[in-house]
Amino acid sequence: MAILTLKNVGKVYNKRWVALSDLDFSIAEGEFVFLIGPSGAGKTTLLKLILAQETPDTGIIDVAGFSSSTLKHEEIPLLRRKLGVIFQDFKLLPDMTAWNNVAFALRVCGYPGKMVKTRTDELLAQVGLLHKSKSYPQELSGGESQRIAIARALVHSPVLLLADEPTGNLDTHATDEILQLLLDINRQGMAVLMATHDIELVERFGFRVLELQEGYLIGDRKGNSV
Numbered sequence: 001m002a003i004l005t006l007k008n009v010g011k012v013y014n015k016r017w018v019a020l021s022d023l024d025f026s027i028a029e030g031e032f033v034f035l036i037g038p039s040g041a042g043k044t045t046l047l048k049l050i051l052a053q054e055t056p057d058t059g060i061i062d063v064a065g066f067s068s069s070t071l072k073h074e075e076i077p078l079l080r081r082k083l084g085v086i087f088q089d090f091k092l093l094p095d096m097t098a099w100n101n102v103a104f105a106l107r108v109c110g111y112p113g114k115m116v117k118t119r120t121d122e123l124l125a126q127v128g129l130l131h132k133s134k135s136y137p138q139e140l141s142g143g144e145s146q147r148i149a150i151a152r153a154l155v156h157s158p159v160l161l162l163a164d165e166p167t168g169n170l171d172t173h174a175t176d177e178i179l180q181l182l183l184d185i186n187r188q189g190m191a192v193l194m195a196t197h198d199i200e201l202v203e204r205f206g207f208r209v210l211e212l213q214e215g216y217l218i219g220d221r222k223g224n225s226v
């Protein structure tokens, strides 16, 4: 079963800047896929389309049971609860502890306090950072910050995690830790679409690779390991 399907998807910014053209591909439930391509190739635009932060100008995106052709504005929050997202710059709230950065994402959805506590503790344990609960983002390393961001992205147990260059600000050691964590989560069934321009990383892990160039999908290589 596909968790994500794009049919003939195109995106034009400001009526003249073609960011994406004719994208056709699917991602299966539980699949791990790298999205590569140079800066400006359209990686972030593609992730924004999947998140319904931008709308396609041509074609249809089916994701997690929602279709861009019929998606209503009020359904967007429901769609986003099926998706997790992480970024190169982590986007943690600087005035909140690590624990509250995760708990906040649950509180805004109106979950009861006891459930927020249990789930937040569980997620921080899953990313190995329960002992950093009381630390503020500026007291965390880059790798730790990204692990907190991953915990936050997992609050709704997403079916698909979108990662926009999540290791772009990290050294090799932290990069490997983040990849291992994403692999652990992927093994539990969550599909991952990870944009990166770290070709060495992509080759080392050997998953399927989608390659964008100037908005076109110019490659779809099957992975050589699991």
Ligand SMILES: Nc1ncnc2c1ncn2[C@@H]1O[C@H](COP(=O)(O)OP(=O)(O)O)[C@@H](O)[C@H]1O
Residues within 6 Å of the ligand: 013, 014, 017, 018, 019, 037, 038, 039, 040, 041, 042, 043, 044, 045, 046
């Ligand atoms: N909001 C926007 N308005 C106009 N052009 C944009 C906007 N966002 C991105 N672009 C352009 O679309 C192209 C693809 O950008 P982007 O998706 O950010 O690529 P990548 O993430 O691969 O670096 C680039 O040429 C970029 O300048």
Ligand SMILES: [Mg+2]
Residues within 6 Å of the ligand: 043, 044, 045, 164
């Ligand atoms: Mg980008």
